[in-house]
Amino acid sequence: MMRLVIDSQLSELRRASELVDQFRVHHGLGEMDANALHVVLDEVLSNSIRHGLGGAAAHAIAVTLDLSGGEITVEVEDDGIAYDPTQTAEPVLAATLAERKEGGLGLTFVRQLTDSIEYRRIDGRNRLVLRRRTVA
DSSP states (O other), X not given: OXXXXXXXXXXXXXXXXXXXXXXXXXXXXXXXXXXXXXHXXXXXXXXXXXXXXXXXXXXEEEEEEEEETTEEEEEEEXXXXXXXXXXXXXXXXXXXXXXXXSSOHHHHHXXXXXXXXXXXXXXXXXXXXXXXXXXO
């Protein structure tokens, strides 16, 4: 298991990316799994920083990566406003870009790249647990 605590600033996304790279090397993950982790973490963390924490610095966001039985577990925990992504509807893709509402696509990518997403609000903290079976 690998764990990292970052500050709630977009510049910290680089550290999360480095954690994924270390995790990949440590566990011998394939490129598809590592790329999926990069996209998922970038999306989840940037949403947390921009929306859940309103861009305010000095909020700790904990990231934990684990691999067991061919399944990668990603856990992200922060003290931002309560937000359950499992309750968010899929975006409606309009015929033209001009007709489409902004936002929502990142969560679609996260859903496509993971096998399960669980959300819990515990003691004023958001805990998001994402799981992905490794590609053989």
